[in-house]
Amino acid sequence: MISFIIGIVTVVAIYCILVLALNIRWGYCGLLDFGVAGFFLIGAYTAAILISAPSESYLFGVRHTAGYGLSWFIGLIASAVASGSLAFLIGIPTLRLRGDYLAIVTIGMAEILRYIVINEKWMTRGVQGIRDIKRPFESFFPAASLPSDIILLALTLAILALFFIIASRLFVSPFGRVLRAIREDEVVTSFLGKPVPRFKMLTFVLGGIYMGVAGALFAMYVTAIEPYQFIPTYTFLMWGCLIIGGSGNNRGAILGGALIMGLFIQATRFLPSIPGQPQLIPALRYIAVGILLIVVLRLRPRGLLPEKTIKIEEGGGVDAKR
């Protein structure tokens, strides 16, 4: 039971990192990012390939290899670098465009990456997925043991806390002020002397780094990844989390992530399955998220914890009040 709860908290915390990243991109800067799953995928596969033990397999005469057996820490850093670099490359042509074009490019990119992963079997083992991804300190605490779960939970929560602090400090900083200005009116912001594309790029890359690290943690959590875990559904679930929790508010992002992903993963676990209709009960989860989204938007259009107005007092103190 305890191990079950630890597992749920870990995976929900990983999704919360994704929501936090989306909040930086969309909530702060207004970047319409529909490619969350793609950045998550890059992070997860980079970590998985680097961390997992070298293995070879033959299927229909094709040789699949995967795994470099490197340290988990290298995998984590490499994921951040890979996903951040991907964000940079995508940002070069798209961040000058209007918001809806960024949305189209990012969702397309995420799907293309998923199909690359499905088809480039020599590197990713295709739909078989990569297995036996090592967890931190696996030589001391074998996977699927309680200490190993606790270590991963602690690592995940520590990273979530660090990312939360960074995001919150950025929000009230002059940097965050420029981002919010860009979100409201890009044109005015550029006429006030701010190089708008540079700010957008930094924000996009920071979001990419967050999502890449989340992907690496995810790979270590599930220890076996496959392309199906990165379908666009997850991107839109993250949007649901952010909108319900409160776009522009980091606490809201975490609350929305915990609520929705907790609900999404667990809501139907204790319902009996209907004989002959195995897909029915799991599909209820999507309905539940949809209903919650409608109810929250009706009653609290700005989310459960709306963005705060930053009030500055004469003493120089910054006070973020509702």
Next chain:
Amino acid sequence: MLNAKGIVKNFGGLTAINRCSIEVEKGSIVGLIGPNGAGKTTLFNVITGMYKPDAGRIIFKGDDITGLSPDQICQKGITRTFQVSRELKVMTLLENILLAYKNQRGESMLRGIFNPVSVREQERRNLEKALEILNAMRLYELRNESAAILSGGQRKMLEIGQALATEPKMLLLDEPTAGATAAETAMVVGVIKKMREAQGLTFLIVEHKMEVIMGICDKIIVMSYGEKLMEGSALEVRRNEQVREAYLGREA
């Protein structure tokens, strides 16, 4: 100070500005008038980098600034305001002003995260200056309110305050008193005069209220159909037959 030579700007088959040249001397207030569609706002957009001209050069303080981006032009010392004010509504008035200061150390991502003393010092200095500006604009009481609650005239005041916070050498004001009451109009005029005297700021102003233009401008440039019709003092403009025709049409 500002010298725009032979500016041409086409939109498809429409020539919005046709070989227009204007000159603004340092420390002067120059008015830009003309009927609707004469190309005044387009000329503003060309000077401030929103549009690239199809021909012509823009020289500012001896530097060629043609084709620079809006933020680069702002960094050179030209700040503009908009015909329909575009204050940032989710932000407080104070944030609107604080945003505008140049060379903010805290606008670097890393320094924004670590918030070192140098950033806080600069924020405090900017805060003092921002409060002074809000005071001068009679918006001090509303400093921590969202900019969405302001009246039309107050929006204009906030926008001018924001432009001043960029510490420009030259200000381009696009109808600074549109939507302002008589009292607010007088205030805007007062602020413009004061800024010129106290800081030697240079102004280029598009305005439809003739009493404003005639009252403060050293020189008035009249545009019509994308071309410069004439320039001169308020008196010369008022007496000019062509100007009257451009506005009112020819006598039958």
